[in-house]
Amino acid sequence: EPEVTQTPSHQVTQMGQEVILRCVPISNHLYFYWYRQILGQKVEFLVSFYNNEISEKSEIFDDQFSVERPDGSNFTLKIRSTKLEDSAMYFCASSVFQGKNTEAFFGQGTRLTVV
């Protein structure tokens, strides 16, 4: 069964460093998303991406964040200068369409720990 894969599963980084979280969406999907969940808090939407550009983003997704689809398979989230409060589980998701009853498939997450 096709699935969304994320690497690494756990990343530890020093405050101020740049990190890149990687995702391989399902191959025929057109819409891509990043969510995050700070420990004990809600799963929060960060950004959606379609046709090589950001289609929607939340207030959390400020200038420190960027997304890219560098080739035909990867979808990356970059955090330029990490802060302690960026520590969270980051989920990538993809979907074929973006309708109300369209299912988004999620990866297993990357746990980012900023020290």
Place this chain on the structure above:
Amino acid sequence: GEDVEQSLFLSVREGDSSVINCTYTDSSSTYLYWYKQEPGAGLQLLTYIFSNMDMKQDQRLTVLLNKKDKHLSLRIADTQTGDSAIYFCAEKTGGSYIPTFGRGTSLIVHP
């Protein structure tokens, strides 16, 4: 704005029914979802209900929607140890294709 609330933990005995509750604030919610996250895995869509429905049943799962009280529940009949996971409630409101999630309820099933 949208807000989705769930309790953090639920503990049940194997074989009993589990009921996981969720409340939401946006009355324009069109679709409401239940996702399951097993350890080390991603969020998997379990079931969803459209806002003009009161109930949806799928094998051991029953979703109840009280639109007046903005309350959604997921009932798991004959809960098994394999049902131990985190269950997320989510909604999509009228103008958005992006679901809003709760913080998840950890279901612990003990023998």
